[in-house]
Amino acid sequence: MSSKRMIKVWDPFIRLFHWSLVAAFAICWVTEDELIDLHVFAGYLVAALLMARAVWGVIGTPYARFSDFVSTPRKVLSYLKDLLKFKAKRFIGHNPAGGAMIVSLMICLMLAVISGLLLYGAEGFGPLVDLSLLELTRSSELFEEIHESFANLTLLLVLLHLAGVLFGSVIHRENLLMAMITGKKRR
Numbered sequence: 319m320s321s322k323r324m325i326k327v328w329d330p331f332i333r334l335f336h337w338s339l340v341a342a343f344a345i346c347w348v349t350e351d352e353l354i355d356l357h358v359f360a361g362y363l364v365a366a367l368l369m370a371r372a373v374w375g376v377i378g379t380p381y382a383r384f385s386d387f388v389s390t391p392r393k394v395l396s397y398l399k400d401l402l403k404f405k406a407k408r409f410i411g412h413n414p415a416g417g418a419m420i421v422s423l424m425i426c427l428m429l430a431v432i433s434g435l436l437l438y439g440a441e442g443f444g445p446l447v448d449l450s451l452l453e454l455t456r457s458s459e460l461f462e463e464i465h466e467s468f469a470n471l472t473l474l475l476v477l478l479h480l481a482g483v484l485f486g487s488v489i490h491r492e493n494l495l496m497a498m499i500t501g502k503k504r505r
């Protein structure tokens with residue numbers, strides 16, 4: 319397609335953020351039982367990426383801003399209804415359902431990081447090791463359950479995210495995966 323018909327949507331920061339997050343999340347999954355140092359490092363990377371993305375959501379390029387893609391639940395529902403009827407409007411940035419998914423993913427990932435830090439602290443390591451909450455519970459099992467639940471919930475959201483990307487690509491006949499690599503979409 320000629321470059322005149324293409325528009326820059328995802329800036330380099332968004333693309334670096336996205337693919338680094340995919341890598342960090344994958345490392346967290348494969349290292350959960352052994353390689354705990356690498357698991358913790360990848361968890362810190364997830365936290366740093368999320369914090370940087372939160373700042374970029376306020377000061378970043380137009381399509382990266384939360385104000386561009388965070389919609390009311392009513393708009394998300396109405397978009398989903400249109401989607402089921404194959405009548406959904408095309409968005410250059412994230413569509414309302416995609417926006418809701420991104421916020422859910424970011425919150426769930428952050429809760430997985432926080433519960434991971436609490437678990438690590440209960441086991442006698444990390445920055446939260448002296449937290450009085452850990453003294454009170456004296457058990458790492460509770461934090462293990464919570465951490466695993468958030469990790470599993472994140473995986474479920476990722477699967478829904480991938481289904482959404484595939485569905486959006488099919489109904490609008492555009493390669494959204496490629497757009498997250500090149501940063502460009504058709505006008």
Ligand code: HEM
Pocket residue numbers: 332335336339340343371382411412413416420423424476479480483494495496498
């Ligand atoms: C190989 C697997 C993946 C593919 C192909 C993929 C693809 C995409 C695409 C195409 C978008 C843009 C959606 C749109 O056009 O509105 C996107 C956004 C996003 N994806 Fe993924 N994704 C993958 C895995 C993941 C994983 C594992 C996570 C989190 C753990 C994730 C989190 C996000 C987030 C947070 C955004 C929003 C980007 C931003 O605005 O900063 N993705 N993804």
